[in-house]
Amino acid sequence: MPSTRCALVVLISGSGSNLQAIIDAQKNPDFPAEISAVISNKTGVKGLERASKAGIATEIVSHRDYPNREIYDAELARVIDRYNPCLVILAGFMRILTDDFVNRYAGRMLNIHPSLLPKYKGLNTHQQAIDAGDREHGATVHFVTPDLDSGPLIIQARVAVLEDDTADALAARVLEKEHIIYPRAISQVASGHVTLANEVVSLNGEPLSGPQQL
Ligand code: GAR
DSSP: OOOOSEEEEEEESSOOHHHHHHHHHTTSTTOSEEEEEEEESSTTOHHHHHHHHTTOEEEEOOGGGSSSHHHHHHHHHHHHHTTOOSEEEESSOOOOOOHHHHHHTTTSEEEEESSSTTSOOSSOHHHHHHHTTOSEEEEEEEEOOSSTTOSOEEEEEEEEOOTTOOHHHHHHHHHHHHHHHHHHHHHHHHTTSEEEETTEEEETTEEOSSOEEO
16 A cells, blocks of 8 residues: 655755654654655764664665855755655765755755754854853754755754753754654644744744644
C-alpha cells in the first residue's frame, strides 16, 4: 500500500542525532511523516551512517564541487525535488541558504536551532548563553525564512544554565530536548495541526501568540 505519510527530505552536515530522533519517531505508524531521503553536504558523516542503517536513501551534494552558493543551492534543490517532499527538514545543516532556495520551500521547510530564538542566531550559541549570564537556554524549531535562523517559531524547549556550566555540557542537555521537540513539530506540521499563513503560526486554527513550550 502506498504511504500516505508526508514525505520528508532531511538535510544534514554532521552527527545527525536529530535525524536519528526522526527515524525513531517514524517507527510509530501514527507518526504522520516518513523520511524519503537524507542529503548531506559532507561526506563520511555519522548522519549518513544512521540513514543507511535505517534503510533510507542517502545523497551527498558537496558544496566543494560547486563554484558558488547559487549554483550549489540550485543543484541541492534539484536533488531534493527528485523526492518530491512535502517538507524539507534542516537537521544540523550548517549552510547559509540563498533566498531563492528558501523561497522555493516557503512554508514547507523547518529548522532546529540551539537557542531560544530570537536570541543567539548563528554559531556558538551555548557559550553565548553562558557568557551572557543567562539562567535559561534552549532550542527552537521554526519555519525557515531567508534570514539566518529566523522565521516563525513553532516550539521551544528550555533548560536551566547551571553554575559552572560548560558549553559542551549545556549543549548535551539542550540536544536531549531537541530530540523531543523536532519530531513533535514535524508531526504537527505534517498532520496539518500547525499551519503558517502570513508569517503567523496557528495551532488547530488558533494563531499562536508565541512558540509552544515543551
Ligand atoms: C543541533 O544542535 C542543531 O540544533 C544545530 O546543529 C546541531 C546538529 O546536531 N543546528 C544549528 O546550529 C543550525 N543553525 P545533530 O547533527 O546531532 O542533529
